[in-house]
Amino acid sequence: MTYPHVPYVPTPEHVVRKMLELAGAGPNDIVYDLGAGDGRIVIIAVREFNVKKAIGIEIRSDLVREARRKIKELNIEGRAEIRQEDMFKADISEATIVTLFLLTSVNEKLKPKLESELKPGTRVVSHEFQMPGWKPKIIATIHDGRVSHTIYLYVIGEHK
Numbered sequence: 001m002t003y004p005h006v007p008y009v010p011t012p013e014h015v016v017r018k019m020l021e022l023a024g025a026g027p028n029d030i031v032y033d034l035g036a037g038d039g040r041i042v043i044i045a046v047r048e049f050n051v052k053k054a055i056g057i058e059i060r061s062d063l064v065r066e067a068r069r070k071i072k073e074l075n076i077e078g079r080a081e082i083r084q085e086d087m088f089k090a091d092i093s094e095a096t097i098v099t100l101f102l103l104t105s106v107n108e109k110l111k112p113k114l115e116s117e118l119k120p121g122t123r124v125v126s127h128e129f130q131m132p133g134w135k136p137k138i139i140a141t142i143h144d145g146r147v148s149h150t151i152y153l154y155v156i157g158e159h160k
């Protein structure tokens with residue numbers, strides 16, 4: 001199967017914090033960032049939200065290298081990991097929080113995977129793009145000068 005290309009655009013760090021705050025991230029959580037870019041969500045989840053573990057799934061080797069270098073530098077390799085993998089093939093079943101910054105069309109294609117692998121109560125938090133047809137628990141907008149960011153929070157089991 002082929003999927004639309006999702007370019008690398010990082011989520012601003014204050015928006016990452018808001019995403020993890022809305023998801024209620026804490027010490028019992030295992031965070032998966034699908035399409036992890038430079039690893040910033042994984043890193044902030046571990047360092048600032050003290051999650052048990054954070055895994056980034058990223059397909060581009062240059063970004064994987066960059067994210068792994070930062071994780072090593074910060075000495076958080078025990079709890080932060082980047083896997084070079086296609087997110088559609090990754091096992092995400094242990095996640096309690098999944099973060100996304102993709103495209104609506106890619107979210108649409110991810111829906112069956114998320115619904116079949118994730119446990120009830122798992123939070124799915126998406127920057128900018130909705131999960132078409134799912135019912136968000138929270139929609140938050142952050143105004144950032146002239147730019148605004150929207151965050152959608154879904155809870156598996158309560159999403160329909």
Ligand SMILES: C[S@@+](CC[C@H](N)C(=O)[O-])C[C@H]1O[C@@H](n2cnc3c(N)ncnc32)[C@H](O)[C@@H]1O
Binds near residue numbers: 008100
């Ligand atoms: C918009 S960026 C978001 C990066 C990061 N999650 C953030 O919010 O800062 C999307 C990322 O998804 C990656 N990506 C696209 N398709 C992918 C796939 N099938 N599997 C894993 N990563 C993918 C891209 O290389 C890119 O780094």
